[in-house]
Amino acid sequence: MNKFCGHKEAIDKLNESGKNEQDRIDDAVQMYERTEPFTIMHCWKILRNEAKWNNKFLELNNSTSLDGMSSPPTQGHIAAGHAESRNENIDTSHPEGRDSAKRRRSKSFTETSSSSTAVEVLQRLQEKSEKTELKQDQQMAEILSRKDEKIKIQRDLFNLQKKHMKMSMQQKKKENAIREKESEAQLISAESSIMSIDIEKVPLI
Secondary structure: OHHHHHHHHHHHHHOOOOOOHHHHHHHHHHHHOOOOOOOOHHHHHHHOOOHHHHHHHHHHHHHHHHHOOOOOOOHHHHHHHHHHHHHOOOOOOOOOOHHHHHHHHHHHHHHHHHHHHHHHHHHHHHHHHHHHHHHHHHHHHHHHHHHHHHHHHHHHHHHHHHHHHHHHHHHHHHHHHHHHHHHHHHHHHHHHHHHOOOHHHOOOO
16 A cells, blocks of 8 residues: 555646546556556545544655655656656566565565555454444443433432322321311200200390
């Protein structure tokens, strides 16, 4: 992936007029596939905007430039690549020299290291996403648990108030019944007192 990023960076620096972002990506893919198929486009699209991956790419880019292993292609390299593409049918029978084989092995090692880094970054992103999702699930479960507990408390309080109101009404009914009986007893007592009076002994006014 480091190799592809180098191609993409070089294409971006050319800033060819009339080409959009997708055209520049296609040009970088064509440059890459001169030596081998590019099969990790999905990884690159995921990692291209990740700060961690961009920092890692810069680190790999600087280290390989210092060691002389590989560096992003420049405009001269791109032009040479086009020339090589035009002349590849003219001379393709040169045996691979020791230095060329060494550079190819170094490039292969760099690509393998870059791919491993991409996989590692993807794994870390996946783990981070899973942890975030798990934390969100736990928080939601806790919120729902608290909500259920609050609803239960409110239900118990309502039932308690309902029971209290029922007992209060029953108490009032009992008090009303007692007052009615007392009033009835007083009325009977008054009637009895009136009935027991001897009318003949009542002085005439």
